[in-house]
Amino acid sequence: MPQLALDLMTLMGIPEDIPRFYVTEPTTVEQLDVPVMGSSTRLGTNPFYRRYLKTYQENIHTAVKSLIEKAPSHLFYSRSHALRDGGVLGISYFEDRLRKKGFVSCVPEEMSLKMQFAYVMAAEKIIFEEGSAIHITDILSSIPGRTYMLRRRPVGDVFSTSLKPRASAFINLVAPDNVQLLPDRSGNMSPACLSFYKRPDAVSESLVKHGFEIGDFDQEAYRKAERRDLNSAVTKSVFSRVCQRLQG
Structure with a gap:
């Protein structure tokens, strides 16, 4: 079992004396009872399941309480560190602007599970670039901050389907027709695709409209950020492919 799964069950407060059988390979069983699905990314969280999540959340809160007291109140989750796996070219422009206004950039891969929960539970405002970083909230019944x-x-x-019922507020800052997808490094349309904003000034205006004082939109600085992000994505992609060939 991945250590992450074991650590998560400990934080959730699942008693260790309950018999557990980890199925990690093809297995034949006499009878298999599958419970009703409590949560799905596309369907959201069923009301009955939130009661269970509330108990888990209380246990997690107790386990990370000392970290919550020291956690930042404004978080920004970007994919600027992982553009070879998909992201928005130019996102570093907004990341830099928000940092100057007190936001803390979060990289979940560099944080412990306890720290990730503490940050989300303490945050008053969370801005995230669409992606897996926010999946840490899936185990929570409610998210205190505005998302x-x-x-x-x-x-x-x-x-939005997953977060709206659980966040104190959920706002999508970018209109669907403002996003242009690019093929991934294999020439396919996949989750690893890069994308760009057709009207980045509209995104900036949306942030300002919702109370984020990032200043007037700087077209030149944004284009530089786009090029910087593109160079980062291309460099990492090429490096990754070279490593794969050497290992092969």
């Missing part, structure tokens, strides 16, 4: 999303795909409301 804002910077869309990176023109279609699909997976995250």
Whole structure:
């Protein structure tokens, strides 16, 4: 079992003396009872399941309480560190502007599970570039802070379906027709696609409209950020492919 799964069950307060059988390979069983699905990214969280999540959340809160007291109140989750796996070219422009206004950039891969929960539970405002970083909230019955999303795909409301019922507020800051997808490094349309905003000034205006004082939109600075992000994505992609060939 991945250590992450074991750590998560400990934080959730699942008693260790309950018999557990980890199925990690093809297995034949005499009878298999599958419970009703409590949560789905596309369908959201069923009301009955939130009662269970509330208990888990209380246990997690107790386990990370000392970290919550020191956690920042404004978070920004971008994919600027992982553009080879998909993201918005130019996102670093908004990341830089928000940092100057007190937002803390979060990279979940560099944070412990406890720290991730503490940050989300303490945050008053969370802005995230659409992606997997926000999946840490899936185990929570409610999200105390206001949540804002910077869309990176023109279609699909997976995250709004999941977050709207549980966040104190959920706002999508980017219109669907403002996103242009680019083929991934294999020439396919996939979750690893890069994208760009056709009207980045509209995104900036949306942030300002919702109370984020990032200043007037700077077209030249934004284009530089786009080029910087593109160079980062291309460099990492090429490096990754070279490594794969050497290992092969």
